[in-house]
Amino acid sequence: DTGVSQDPRHKITKRGQNVTFRCDPISEHNRLYWYRQTLGQGPEFLTYFQNEAQLEKSRLLSDRFSAERPKGSFSTLEIQRTEQGDSAMYLCASKYNRGTEAFFGQGTRLTVV
């Protein structure tokens, strides 16, 4: 148990629907990351928060994706108008500071049908 929680673990949705995922990081970690991973690939960076500020977004993060971390604690990732290509594992990670290891949650597996 790494201490990072993600909810839900699995989500099946119809194309065109909106979905929202939640990540609860380790409480003293101020940095929070979202990654996306497809089968047989490594995780791809999506976005990063330091406390409540979203400091970096990947070009992978289209306008349909939005992430928030309103109080610098938990974070949500919303995908609007889902497409089949959004099917993937969405991973959240947190860490305390620069140059330290990241702790990952178990991920949310999204299937868009």
Added chain:
Amino acid sequence: SQQGEEDPQALSIQEGENATMNCSYKTSINNLQWYRQNSGRGLVHLILIRSNEREKHSGRLRVTLDTSKKSSSLLITASRAADTASYFCATDVRETSGSRLTFGEGTQLTVNP
């Protein structure tokens, strides 16, 4: 785009043998980290080696880093069937707004009993 590239993509060995995985990267780094992922699960941090370190040990794991060649290797000694997993290297690259991990595509290790 992925910064790290692992080699080989897949490795199959017998229990008790050593497993060596290599990682190459492109830009200057703060540190390089190795992670393990069991199928369908989140990533687990194994070891972190800083840019001013050349070798690091943790139990049956040995990591080397050659910053002049921009490469790293992970050695697992006396492998066990439970070591079967995907192994990823991740580079911690300092961006202007902070640091994030950039992952390679991983090596799938199978240890046969």
